[in-house]
Amino acid sequence: MRNVWIICRKELGSYFVSPIAYLLLTMFAVIFGFFFWNMLGIFVVEGMEMQMRGQVYPMNINEQVIRPLLMNAGVIGLFFIPMITMRLFAEEKRTGTIELLATSPIRDLEIIIGKWLAALLLYCCLLLFTALNFAFLFRYGNPDWKPLAMGYLGLLLQAGALLAIGTFISTLTKNQIIAGAATFGVELLLWVIGWVGEYETSGWARGFSYMSITSHFESFGRGVLDSKDAVFYIAAIFLGLFLTARSMESLRWRS
Amino acid sequence: MISVKELTKRYAGIIAVNQISFDVAKGQIVGFLGPNGAGKTTTMRMLTCFLPPSAGTATVAGFDILEQPIEVKKRIGYLPETPPIYPEMETAEYLKFVGKLKGLSGAELRKRIDYVCERCAVGDVKTKLLGKLSKGYRQRVGLAQAIIHNPEVLFLDEPTAGLDPKQINETRDLIKGLAGDHTIVLSTHILPEVEQTCEQVIIINQGKLVATDSVRNLQSRARGAESVLVEVAGRNGSLEVPAVQRKLEQVSGVGRVVCKQQVDSRALFEIESQKGRMARGDLARAVVESGWDLNELRPAAMSLEEIFLQLTKSESAATETAKKESE
Numbered sequence: 182m183r184n185v186w187i188i189c190r191k192e193l194g195s196y197f198v199s200p201i202a203y204l205l206l207t208m209f210a211v212i213f214g215f216f217f218w219n220m221l222g223i224f225v226v227e228g229m230e231m232q233m234r235g236q237v238y239p240m241n242i243n244e245q246v247i248r249p250l251l252m253n254a255g256v257i258g259l260f261f262i263p264m265i266t267m268r269l270f271a272e273e274k275r276t277g278t279i280e281l282l283a284t285s286p287i288r289d290l291e292i293i294i295g296k297w298l299a300a301l302l303l304y305c306c307l308l309l310f311t312a313l314n315f316a317f318l319f320r321y322g323n324p325d326w327k328p329l330a331m332g333y334l335g336l337l338l339q340a341g342a343l344l345a346i347g348t349f350i351s352t353l354t355k356n357q358i359i360a361g362a363a364t365f366g367v368e369l370l371l372w373v374i375g376w377v378g379e380y381e382t383s384g385w386a387r388g389f390s391y392m393s394i395t396s397h398f399e400s401f402g403r404g405v406l407d408s409k410d411a412v413f414y415i416a417a418i419f420l421g422l423f424l425t426a427r428s429m430e431s432l433r434w435r436s
Numbered sequence: 437m438i439s440v441k442e443l444t445k446r447y448a449g450i451i452a453v454n455q456i457s458f459d460v461a462k463g464q465i466v467g468f469l470g471p472n473g474a475g476k477t478t479t480m481r482m483l484t485c486f487l488p489p490s491a492g493t494a495t496v497a498g499f500d501i502l503e504q505p506i507e508v509k510k511r512i513g514y515l516p517e518t519p520p521i522y523p524e525m526e527t528a529e530y531l532k533f534v535g536k537l538k539g540l541s542g543a544e545l546r547k548r549i550d551y552v553c554e555r556c557a558v559g560d561v562k563t564k565l566l567g568k569l570s571k572g573y574r575q576r577v578g579l580a581q582a583i584i585h586n587p588e589v590l591f592l593d594e595p596t597a598g599l600d601p602k603q604i605n606e607t608r609d610l611i612k613g614l615a616g617d618h619t620i621v622l623s624t625h626i627l628p629e630v631e632q633t634c635e636q637v638i639i640i641n642q643g644k645l646v647a648t649d650s651v652r653n654l655q656s657r658a659r660g661a662e663s664v665l666v667e668v669a670g671r672n673g674s675l676e677v678p679a680v681q682r683k684l685e686q687v688s689g690v691g692r693v694v695c696k697q698q699v700d701s702r703a704l705f706e707i708e709s710q711k712g713r714m715a716r717g718d719l720a721r722a723v724v725e726s727g728w729d730l731n732e733l734r735p736a737a738m739s740l741e742e743i744f745l746q747l748t749k750s751e752s753a754a755t756e757t758a759k760k761e762s763e
Binding site for chain 1: 481488538
């Protein structure tokens with residue numbers, strides 16, 4: 182556990198002494214802020230129109246603003262996660278520092294978990310910016326905090342799974358760009374793979390839509406903790422980290 | 437301290453290291469010598485538990501590299517060919533990170549950082565980014581990271597590669613200073629380095645062990661017989677070379693005398709003899725009693741370079757004849 186923390190601290194340090202972390206934070210804040218501003222604008226205009234027409238449909242800020250925004254945060258994250266994970270192992274392999282880690286009295290799994298945890302903590306920092314936006318809603322309105330909290334849990338689990346996949350892909354190459362592009366491709370595929378379920382109902386299509394990384398987020402977005410979806414994400418995290426460990430081991434046999 | 441038994445590493449199609457066996461005693465500096473691509477780095481990587489061997493095994497500091505890699509890793513320091521540094525870290529920060537990785541903490545860690553900074557002369561760049569350091573400093577930081585946890589065994593892969601002559605000398609002195617406390621295995625393809633720093637040499641070529649012995653034994657072994665160089669000068673500005681040659685040949689135990697060069701009244705002779713049968717005092721007396729000056733008398737040591745070429749050449753010649761025979 183101590184070793185995991187040593188690796189994690191070092192990785193966080195590398196993120197924050199280089200421009201990577203600040204670039205990602207800025208871009209994420211700007212893009213999410215833009216989404217927030219738009220969504221809120223639509224909500225306000227809709228509210229005014231209803232008042233003018235004299236209709237009294239119940240309006241719900243949780244349903245109409247927070248939930249779609251959380252979904253969007255997940256999708257924006259999809260674009261940012263490859264940029265977080267691509268350097269994790271690829272860079273160590275290119276510069277040869279992997280030899281230092283591999284000849285130190287520390288287990289492969291401790292290295293892997295430390296690195297993955299650092300990536301997850303950086304992602305948490307990104308999510309803090311979304312919380313900043315939501316804070317305004319709490320200041321001027323009174324949304325329900327429980328679905329929001331559940332949404333964040335879902336986002337973290339989803340990111341954990343995607344980061345684990347990215348970590349695995351980063352062990353496969355020395356080239357950061359290849360690692361990043363491959364991760365992005367795989368994650369994009371996992372996002373859209375569920376679409377087949379919308380017109381096909383046979384077994385393979387159900388299997389495909391089960392693999393979709395975004396469809397499992399819906400329950401969290403609604404504020405419901407569905408154990409089926411939580412298990413999916415946790416299993417994906419374990420699978421990603423397991424593959425990383427195997428890949429690191431094979432690296433030694435092959436290279 | 438290190439005991440290697442038939443260590444082998446096969447990659448797809450090629451054998452990088454072929455059944456190497458050797459032992460290294462505690463506190464020794466061992467030169468691991470071979471041309472580029474001989475398998476030096478691969479062997480080091482196996483001994484540091486970075487690569488698993490395809491066959492055979494080894495014990496380092498009393499632990500098996502396959503059975504207890506973590507115990508081995510606790511007791512070794514390793515400087516790979518390119519120092520494993522993170523360019524975005526500062527020197528002291530980096531040493532702290534490595535120290536923690538190796539299991540140090542608290543006051544002991546701080547003490548060791550100060551110690552290795554002083555020992556490797558990197559104290560003046562403690563707060564500099566590693567990426568901005570010169571090659572010489574990076575190499576020394578690499579060495580500092582290898583000794584930070586005071587390991588029993590040190591593996592240094594070409595520690596002087598890419599340094600300027602002054603830095604090379606400093607690094608060699610540093611390595612020599614580390615011997616005694618540590619057992620050091622040092623790989624190189626630069627021969628004078630081995631002659632200057634190492635007590636024992638392990639020569640490998642094309643993945644095979646060619647020779648393992650002390651530097652001195654290796655030199656005499658390659659020659660077979662003992663030979664000395666004698667420089668003789670005439671007293672009154674002239675010297676009759678044949679006369680000197682005849683006189684020297686009469687000394688008991690002397691086999692063959694060859695005049696290697698003659699400048700004015702001075703001449704250099706190489707005298708071969710059977711091992712242990714020639715007394716150098718007899719030679720000196722013979723020269724002086726005949727009225728000549730004895731300017732110099734020294735053993736004609738063969739340079740390691742010659743030994744190395746001889747050994748690796750005979751090896752490849754042997755394989756070639758074997759090939760021809762099989763054809």
